Amino acid sequence: MQTHELIKALAADSRRTGVAxxxxxxxxxxxxxxxxxxxxxxxxxxxxxxxxxxQTVRFLFKFVVTIALAASAFALLRMLSRPETDPRGLLPYLVIAPALILTGVAIELIAAPAETWSSRLIGTNSLVCLTFIPLIGIGPLALLLLALRHGAPSHPALAGAIAGLAAGGIAATFYASHCTDDSPLFVATWYTIAITILALFGALGGRVAARW
Structure with missing residues (x-):
């Protein structure tokens, strides 16, 4: 059987078992x-x-970003679990959360005095952030990778990385309610690094768990 015929067959089977x-x-x-x-x-x-x-906009804005990341990554992950999906057509999903946080950073840089930028970026909880977002997210990542095994992704490492982003979005949403650093500069820096750690774990896990 040719590769494209195999993909069509898997896609058809996926549609037949869509409810499952x-x-x-x-x-x-x-x-x-x-x-x-x-x-x-x-x-x-x-x-x-x-x-x-x-009651503050900056605190609530953290949840707008993290929930947007979790939701868009989850939607993208479901699409990537199907073998006929072309990753190039899914890039708009990946820019939602970055666009939001970059907008927040731009507003912060305009509104805040330049001499406070460094302290806002460094914050007081950077190590806590880098520790607990991956720690909270590793369980959700494992579950999403297990779910991915039920699909047939053509790009398992990419799908695994997206699973890491989804898990990171979930973890960061919870962590945001604990974190006292509300600056978009802090979120853009440390949350991003922490979530990237999960994305890297996901890429490695996806190559093993979702290979077919």
């Missing part, structure tokens, strides 16, 4: 959220002044 795959994906993401919730409250919990912080 939907169940797998939504089950995986729901359990991933439960796992992230458990780890978050066991290790960190929300910041003490969360009620006051929730």
């Amino acid at each position: 795959m939907n169940t797998v994906w939504w089950g995986a993401v729901l359990v991933a959220i439960v796992v992230a919730t458990t780890i978050f409250f066991a290790l960190l919990g929300p910041r003490p002044d969360i009620a006051i912080a929730a």
Whole structure:
């Protein structure tokens, strides 16, 4: 059988079992959220002044970015689990969260005095951020990679990396409620590094878990 014929056959089979795959994906993401919730409250919990912080735009903006990343990466991951998907057509999904955070950074640089930029970027929780976003996200990543095994991605490493972004978005959403550094400069730097760690783990895991 030629490669393109195999892909068509797998795609047809995927369509025939679409309900089952939907169940797998939504089950995986729901359990991933439960796992992230458990780890978050066991290790960190929300910041003490969360009620006051929730009244500020910068605090809420963190959730806009992290939820946008988790949602767009999850949608992209489901598409990449099908063998007929061309990754080049999915790039718009990947620019949603970066576009949001770059807009936030631009506004921050305009509004904040230049002498405060460095302190806002470094913040006070950078090491905590780099530790706990991957720690909260590793369980969700494992679940998404297991779900990916039920598909037939043509690019398993890429699909795994996207699973890492989705898991990172979930983890960062929880961590954002604990983090007292609300500057978009901090989020753009340290959250990005932490989520990239999960994306790298995902790429490695995807090559093993989703290979066919």
